[in-house]
Amino acid sequence: MTTRNPSQTTSKLQAKNKKESIYAALFSPYQSPYKYQIYFINQSTSSQDLDYLIDIVQTSTDFIIDTESAFKSNIPALIQIYFLQSTRIQSPLLLVEIQHLPHYSTALFSQLKKLFYCIFNVKSHFYSWGPLTNELRSFSSCLLFTFPLYVITHDLQSQFKTWFNTWITSYDSTSINESITTDDVVIINAPTYDPHLLLPTSLMNKKKFNSHESWSLQHAVLYTFGLHLSKRETLRQWDIGLDINLPTCDHSFSINYRQKLINYACLDCVSVAHINLFMHQSELPLDLTFVKEQIITGEYFVSTKSNVASDIFQLDDACSSSSFEQIDAQVMAVHVPNDRHQSMPLITSMDSQHLVSVSPLESTPDEIITNLNSQSVECSPHKRSNNAKRRKNQKSSLRHRRKRYHHEIIRPANMKITSIKQLLRKNHIKYLNIHVVHSTLFIGVKSDGFKQLYEQIIPADMFV
Missing domain, CATH: 3.30.420.10 (Ribonuclease H-like superfamily/Ribonuclease H)
Known part of the structure; x- marks a missing residue:
């Protein structure tokens, strides 16, 4: 019993x-x-x-x-x-x-x-x-x-x-x-x-x-x-x-x-x-x-x-459309062939004008301190270059994009992104991001509850 x-x-x-x-x-x-x-x-x-x-x-x-x-x-x-x-x-x-x-x-x-x-x-x-x-x-x-x-x-x-x-x-x-x-x-x-x-x-x-x-x-x-x-x-x-x-x-x-x-x-x-x-x-x-x-x-x-x-x-169409369009405006891809969640390489280069060259074999400690002080006075306030800002934004965008695919639904697809979005909205599917790689559609949703629900109601051939 x-x-x-x-x-x-x-x-x-x-x-x-x-x-x-x-x-x-x-x-x-x-x-x-x-x-x-x-x-x-x-x-x-x-x-x-x-x-x-x-x-x-x-x-x-x-x-x-x-x-x-x-x-x-x-x-x-x-x-x-x-x-x-x-x-x-x-x-x-x-x-x-x-x-x-x-x-x-x-x-x-x-x-x-x-x-x-x-x-x-x-x-x-x-x-x-x-x-x-x-x-x-x-x-x-x-x-x-x-x-x-x-x-x-x-x-x-x-x-x-x-x-x-x-x-x-x-x-x-x-x-x-x-x-x-x-x-x-x-x-x-x-x-x-x-x-x-x-x-x-x-x-x-x-x-x-x-x-x-x-x-x-x-x-x-x-x-x-x-x-x-x-x-x-x-x-x-x-x-x-x-x-x-x-x-x-x-x-x-x-x-x-x-x-x-x-x-x-x-x-x-x-x-x-x-x-x-x-x-x-x-x-x-x-x-x-x-x-x-x-x-x-x-x-x-x-x-x-x-x-x-x-x-x-x-669903509130006006609200849904605006949120969808804001997400769609970001074009950075998260999914890449064979490595959909690969992290971006760390950016280790910096502009040469902000680097201080120190050679301990050739300078005494007092000389090093003197050189550092003189250079710090002459240097202008630290600013990011445009390239550095762009790389930082890309890293941030990619990090947030990955979060949107934390709860993910995968379906085969041979349709255009625009057609897929229209089909999802018509069926009231609330997605955070979508991306197609090699005829595979990745749909990011808000929570595990939505993932379990949509897994049941989205047919396997919906986008084929």
Whole structure:
């Protein structure tokens, strides 16, 4: 059994809190266009509420599914089920408290099982952020449903990855050909101090699309809507009993604590519904590899074009261009064939007029002192010659240039420097220096974080 290093856990938690604080400071909190009515499903649920929900589910075919497990113990705690209907309708959102269900021998449990039988119908479409089987497998012990699941499943997380790549590519090409007002675009300058927290949209898309890394729901909401979906409540005690009316709920937790968990659980569901709606509104094809059957169109699919902007992160072009041009003005090459980091030879020559010739074999100490004193009086104040200044500047420039290649990316290239720069700027690659030697491109970047990032998103044949 492997044990987690406490220092690693603390470091990971600190990084998460830092990210949450930055996101909360930069972006407005997420608000969904969907309306919902919360129904706690537990031993205190009334028979009348269950009858009402059973009636509604008869006319519903689309549901958002999510789950939560208790922190540390990892026992199944909560299933969220959102009835996906029109944004104009206040739809039921069920919070099924697995550890507080009625006994399976009671009439209330039989009624609850009937509700789940209607939901887990062969005509039902289940939408989830990630594979649904993984979400529900550990919850089968609650006896409300069985495996295999005879429903139509939609893995929106996997669909989103390919859809977003198509969408951002389409948006970028449209932006070039059409005039877009600033009212349609939310521009946020990604901070340069930590590329792992925020990136320009195009870079984040390439990072995700060209790797096996999946989109988290938080990042999907952030980069699609420019809003912050908080994840502070992810690791919490979800089995305490969210319904304050539960006789078995843990009263050591405050009402405010419960309300935060309830709000988190609801927003996790409706944000998935919002992304699903937006993907269909985009009128771009979805990858049906992650759907068992053809998608059945529902009322929540709107065919009108959405005006929500995608490229919410852009670098400050004016600032970037000026800094790039200042760097490009220096033409001293650092990389030379076969010896890219060879130091310049030391400059040992000096102007002859500033040298004092002393021959100890021919002069006595007193004579030497006399000669030195007389020459020091006659010499003019020390000044560097133009050649000496030029050599000093070259050494200084070369030293600073080497620092810019401390974090270096190497790619094959047969393009002109101007074309390479244009391509790097178009893809929001922040470089300090670039140089081509014998069809090899050397790109100097600011930090190791940028180097690791760009190594992933810059294809090997990008400059060929």
